[in-house]
Amino acid sequence: MKSVHCTIYGHDYxxxxxxxxxxxxxxxxxxxxxxxxxxxxxxxxxxxxxxxINNTLQRMYRVKKERKLAF
Ligand SMILES: [Zn+2]
Numbered sequence: 001m002k003s004v005h006c007t008i009y010g011h012d013y014x015x016x017x018x019x020x021x022x023x024x025x026x027x028x029x030x031x032x033x034x035x036x037x038x039x040x041x042x043x044x045x046x047x048x049x050x051x052x053i054n055n056t057l058q059r060m061y062r063v064k065k066e067r068k069l070a071f
Contacts, residue, residue, distance in 0.1 A: 003031040011035075013043075019054045020061040 005012070011033050013026035023037045025046055034046035036054060044050070 002033070005030045006033070017054070017058075019058045023054060023057060025054060 006028060011028035012030055013035060014029050015024055016027040016034070017025035019025060019036070022041075025034060025036045026043070027034050035043045036046040036050050038044040038050075046054075
């Protein structure tokens with residue numbers, strides 16, 4: 001699945017989703033490999049469990065932001 005480019009140069013990640021101010025999801029533009037920011041700020045593989053966590057985080061973050069705007 002890994003493209004030749006990634007094998008030689010490593011993954012080339014682009015921001016694919018803004019979860020919160022600190023948590024982002026990135027996708028490799030060559031092979032679609034996905035990573036996300038973990039709780040310690042390092043990049044980690046984006047698996048189904050983390051996707052779920054990120055979706056929850058994003059929902060909470062949006063609610064918080066909307067509340068802030070309302071006041
Ligand atoms: Zn890649």
